Amino acid sequence: MSPMTFLIVEDSPTMRQLISFSLRRFPECRIIEAVDGADALRRMAFEEIDFVLTDINMPIMDGLKLVALLRSNARTRDLPIIIITTEGADEDRQRGLDLGADAYIPKPVEAELLVRRVEEVLRDRRAEACLRP
Amino acid sequence: MRNPGKDGQGTHHARFEAALDTLRYVHGEIARENLQLRKDPQRPEAADVAQTRSLEERVKVLEMKNRDLSLRLETATERRPEGVQEDLLANLYVAGFNLHRALEWDSVLTSMTEILLDLVGARQFGIFLLNRDGETLSQVASERGQGHNPRSIPLSAGIMGVVAKTGIPFFDGDRQEGDFRNPVACVPLKADGRLLGVIQVHSLFTQKKSLTSKDHELFTLLAETAGTALMSALLRRRFLSRANGKPVAWHELLLQVEMVSDDAGPAASPAGAHVDESEGRRA
Numbered sequence: 007m008s009p010m011t012f013l014i015v016e017d018s019p020t021m022r023q024l025i026s027f028s029l030r031r032f033p034e035c036r037i038i039e040a041v042d043g044a045d046a047l048r049r050m051a052f053e054e055i056d057f058v059l060t061d062i063n064m065p066i067m068d069g070l071k072l073v074a075l076l077r078s079n080a081r082t083r084d085l086p087i088i089i090i091t092t093e094g095a096d097e098d099r100q101r102g103l104d105l106g107a108d109a110y111i112p113k114p115v116e117a118e119l120l121v122r123r124v125e126e127v128l129r130d131r132r133a134e135a136c137l138r139p
Numbered sequence: 140m141r142n143p144g145k146d147g148q149g150t151h152h153a154r155f156e157a158a159l160d161t162l163r164y165v166h167g168e169i170a171r172e173n174l175q176l177r178k179d180p181q182r183p184e185a186a187d188v189a190q191t192r193s194l195e196e197r198v199k200v201l202e203m204k205n206r207d208l209s210l211r212l213e214t215a216t217e218r219r220p221e222g223v224q225e226d227l228l229a230n231l232y233v234a235g236f237n238l239h240r241a242l243e244w245d246s247v248l249t250s251m252t253e254i255l256l257d258l259v260g261a262r263q264f265g266i267f268l269l270n271r272d273g274e275t276l277s278q279v280a281s282e283r284g285q286g287h288n289p290r291s292i293p294l295s296a297g298i299m300g301v302v303a304k305t306g307i308p309f310f311d312g313d314r315q316e317g318d319f320r321n322p323v324a325c326v327p328l329k330a331d332g333r334l335l336g337v338i339q340v341h342s343l344f345t346q347k348k349s350l351t352s353k354d355h356e357l358f359t360l361l362a363e364t365a366g367t368a369l370m371s372a373l374l375r376r377r378f379l380s381r382a383n384g385k386p387v388a389w390h391e392l393l394l395q396v397e398m399v400s401d402d403a404g405p406a407a408s409p410a411g412a413h414v415d416e417s418e419g420r421r422a
Contacts, residue, residue, distance in 0.1 A: 019253070020233055020237050020254060020258065024233045112344075112346040114347065
């Protein structure tokens with residue numbers, strides 16, 4: 007697997023660290039962190055991102071708005087996106103998936119599950135790419 | 140010729156087994172004593188009200204000790220799969236890192252709240268600190284607990300009181316939902332071995348079915364480290380307040396540290412460290 011650049015969008019520093027720590031299992035990966043959706047878009051203007059993991063409830067711009075914007079932009083339309091959800095956010099989680107997120111992970115995040123989900127999404131994306139004419 | 144590597148492993152294994160045997164023995168003893176106290180037929184007739192209360196208190200403490208030892212025994216004997224072990228290490232690393240880097244009172248409380256929410260999966264909880272009177276606890280932070288928890292809680296009240304008095308953590312590993320009187324977990328916060336307060340978890344997120352041994356280790360870290368972090372933040376705040384609202388430069392704080400080190404003698408100063416007075420910071 008070639009080195010990847012992950013973007014973690016999360017307002018809690020503890021969660022950002024935990025996700026970042028978990029993703030280090032991907033060899034030589036780069037990790038960029040953003041504190042909300044608006045910050046994520048700013049960073050994406052200057053960085054080439056391969057994978058986005060975003061929380062939903064964040065100040066300034068939430069994760070759902072971010073997913074919608076990324077899916078409506080030609081440059082970021084096909085980016086793999088995982089949303090991270092908390093309890094009581096079933097509707098938000100469904101909306102996120104409807105907006106085009108590839109998967110979701112419930113909080114509290116378990117490193118093992120997170121890595122497995124990322125691998126599954128990447129595998130699905132590769133399979134889709136192979137099936138494309 | 141003796142094989143030192145193999146011997147070392149053998150000794151380590153033997154020591155581990157001996158420690159486990161001790162834990163099993165203490166656990167059994169407490170369980171037996173607990174059972175005896177519960178079944179004592181003389182108790183209702185012979186004991187007066189005060190004695191009954193004292194016995195009930197003792198039963199409560201023994202039950203908590205028992206539960207704590209059972210959990211420790213379970214943790215000690217559990218052979219975790221590699222992934223679970225890595226999850227635990229990731230959680231402990233992140234929790235420890237965040238608590239150690241927080242210097243402000245509010246940052247420490249925010250870190251504690253994030254650890255409970257994001258790493259443990261606690262849905263409703265409160266952080267309570269011991270008041271100056273040493274007799275009551277007050278809530279200093281909470282999640283979904285505003286207005287639900289009493290402002291001042293006497294140390295004699297419920298599970299929280301027993302935890303505060305004995306310093307033994309309380310876990311109800313089978314429940315997801317509780318309330319102020321019947322918490323899911325209650326952990327003492329300590330600094331330098333002395334009680335500073337307690338963390339009480341009232342309920343967990345729905346996707347978190349119960350507390351695990353991983354959470355137990357996170358709580359142990361919180362109990363030991365968060366208390367120290369709170370104490371450091373408190374001392375820092377007190378020091379800054381002595382400046383009568385004037386801003387205190389970072390190098391002034393470091394010079395204070397230097398003075399404390401000088402008072403304690405040369406051994407207290409880190410080897411090779413000195414203050415560069417021209418720049419006013421540790422070089």
